[in-house]
Amino acid sequence: MGFAAIVVAAGSGSRAGGDKQWRAVGDRPMVRWSVEALLAAGADSVIVVIAPGAETRAAEALAGLSGWQAVVGGATRAASVQAGLAVLEQPDDMPVLIHDAARPFLSATVIERLLDALNDAEGALPALPVADSLRRGVEGLVIGGVERDGLWRAQTPQAFRLKTICDAYAAWTDTEAPTDEAAVVERAGGRVRLVEGDARLMKLTYPEDFSMAEALLPKTFRTGQGFDVHRWGPGTSVWLCGVEIPHDQTLIGHSDADAGLHALTDAILGAIAEGDIGDHFPPTDPRWKGASSDRFLVYAAERVTARGGRIVNVDVTLICEQPKVKPHRQAMRERLAELLSLPLDAVSVKATTTEALGFTGRGEGLAAQAAVSVELPA
Incomplete structure (x- = not known):
């Protein structure tokens, strides 16, 4: 099954020291890992959403790859995703995978699970069950526990049909920005299926995360x-x-x-x-x-x-x-x-x-x- 993909790489990455999407993980820039994985899995096109003025950095990071194009994003993640959706010209029923550039270790297995899940749901996301006990805290003190049964750690990419996600964003009326695309489709009445995620598909957010990512590399x-x-x-x-x-x-x-x-x-x-x-x-x-x-x-x-x-x-x-x-x-x-x-x-x-x-x-x-x-x- 063919599909399109959007890789969101427009954030500032301030918690990781800035511009983390262009930072090297192993032998290549972080954003390149995701683009390569999506293209290798059969993506018809990959839209890389970047910050204004980052065109040269994107061209350098993705040099030698074909099948992608850069689009300037917006002030929020939701605005950036919609900027990527706006340039897709695929059929309405084409699956679209929306992925964070900060998750470099995307596997073909996860992509296949997501595409299969769209056969009986309006959306799909990879997720891992919460294994650690959860606590609420105020000012460094525990004030109670949180039941972890039924809780999942959501990852990306998240998969939808093109028309489904576009219509869902068009119907979003809240002033508050959605946490992810699954929330937008859920609000519009769509069913989002959980598929097995991958522990290696962690999001690199803080400087120490890069050391962990390097340790995971073969x-x-x-x-x-x-x-x-x-x-x-x-x-x-x-x-x-x-x-x-x-x-x-x-x-x-x-x-x-x-x-x-x-x-x-x-x-x-x-x-x-x-x-x-x-x-x-x-x-x-x-x-x-x-x-x-x-x-x-x-x-x-x-x-x-x-x-x-x-x-x-x-x-x-x-x-x-x-x-x-x-x-x-x-x-x-x-x-x-x-x-x-x-x-x-x-x-x-x-x-x-x-x-x-x-x-x-x-x-x-x-x-x-x-x-x-x-x-x-x-």
């Missing part, structure tokens, strides 16, 4: 490895893991030759399969002559964030006879934690020697290897 874990070598040359200090250490030599390289940061940068890029440090910062480019390797590491971390992921932990091993790393290890860990926005216990820096064997043992150069664990959306 995840995949990747590991990356990096290795780097630089030779010793004349100098008075050396940069290792973002910390300058006084020394009678320095490492030679196109940038600051921080082998620890280079190995770690390669490990991060490897975990997300985006090449290596030379692809992004070629040594032939004069812009990187003498550059601080902090920039390379932060760039790699930003690539993870752009994919909706996060770095879980990092481990760096420096392989050298000199300088002594242990006196500076804590400072290195703290610097890496700062650059990567990680807790200190997620950052490890170690050092070892090759027992005077090989080029590091002969004091010709220093090597570094790194490992990283990255969490990405599945």
